[in-house]
Amino acid sequence: MESRITLDHDLNQEGFWVFGYGSLMWNPGFAFAERVPAILVGYARSFCMWSIHHRGTPEExxxxxxLDLEERASCRGLAFHVSRDHAATTLAxxxxxxxxxxxxxxxxxMLTLSDGREVSSLAYVVDPDHVQYTGPLSLARQAEIIARATGGRGPNSEYLFNTARHLAELGMEDADLTQLAEMVRQIPNA
Known part of the structure; x- marks a missing residue:
């Protein structure tokens, strides 16, 4: 069962785990005590959320x-263990x-780590009722959008390329992201 992490209950003597499946893998931005490949069952990684701040604007x-809830799916990524000393700051x-x-x-x-451990982890999953949820989009449509969008953290294509490259380097290549990156590279001025 899923529940919101709380400072009072969950940030105990052992800290907490957080699951990275996108930019957290290559740009976590926080101190961690351990980084382990992990699998999350029941969710799919997908470009299913409009970005109006970091990789796009409200106008474009x-x-x-x-992470989109999908019963038979699984997502490979990285689990980061945050120590108790850094827990409150990292959660904020x-x-x-x-x-x-x-x-x-x-x-x-619940994550299964590459060493066989099963751990409870914090994860950020898409709210399918939120206005920024796109639902399923074809790879061609995703490529069109990603090729032209830029936001506060830079070009949308950079986000895609970094994520696809890091997944491949970690031995977790995501075939859809690899194909999408190639499609975006073929779009002029992407």
Whole structure:
């Protein structure tokens, strides 16, 4: 069962885990004690959220990755363990970064780490009822949007290229992201 992480209950003597499946993998922005490849079952990584702050604007939205609930899916990424000493600061940072428009929901999920451990982890999943949720988009439509959008953190294409490259470097290549990156590279001025 999923539940919102709370400072009072969950930031205990052992700190907490957070799941990175997009930019958190290559730009976590916080101190961590451990970084381990992990799998999350029941969610798919997809470009299903409009970005109006970081990788697009309200006038020309981009797309960012989100975890979309999908019963038979799984998502490979990185689990970061945050020590108790950094827990409160890191949680505040993550909430400022990930909850800027409330399109993500902060949830507790179960991860299987590459070493066999199962851990409860914080994850940011898309709110399918939020106005920024796109629902399914074809790869061609995603490529069109990503190729032209730029936001406060830079070009949307840079976000896609970095994520696809880091997944491949980690041995977790995502075939859809690899194909999407190639499609975007073929669009003039992308």
């Amino acid at each position: 939205p981009g797309l960012v990755l989100a 940072y993550l909430r400022e970064r990930e909850l800027v428009s409330s399109a993500y929901l902060e949830r507790r999920v």
